[in-house]
Amino acid sequence: MGRAAEMLGVTPxxxxxxxxxxxxxxxxxxxxHRRYSRYQLRLAQRARDLVDQGTPLEAACRIIILEDQLAEAQRINAQLQRERQHT
Incomplete structure (x- = not known):
């Protein structure tokens, strides 16, 4: 955890x-010991950026979750559109 915190410039x-x-x-x-994936470190960095901009932590986490859900929905939609064009 200490190394991940150091990499992100945050506290444990x-x-x-x-x-x-x-x-x-x-x-x-x-x-x-906690072990973070690269994806988790990207989420933590995004949370830090939002908190640094004045967003409360709980709100920052909710924003990130919603952004992630939107990206997944867009990916699924694009895939369905491609499949539909091929039928």
């Missing part, structure tokens, strides 16, 4: 708060 407490809000739930090593 900030990363724990993202875990508490369920925005990111890191894997655990056999020793119990």
């Amino acid at each position: 407490a900030f990363l724990r708060s993202l875990d508490a809000t369920k925005l990111i739930v890191p894997q655990r090593s056999p020793g119990g």
Whole structure:
């Protein structure tokens, strides 16, 4: 966790708060250390950016979740459009 926090320029407490809000739930090593994926680190960076702009943490997490859901819906829609054009 310390290395991830250092990479993002945040405190370990900030990363724990993202875990508490369920925005990111890191894997655990056999020793119990948190391990973050690149995707989770990108989400944490986005949360940090929003918080730095004055967005409350809970709102930042909700924004990120909604952005992620929208991107997935757009991806599915594009796929369905392609499939529809080929029929």
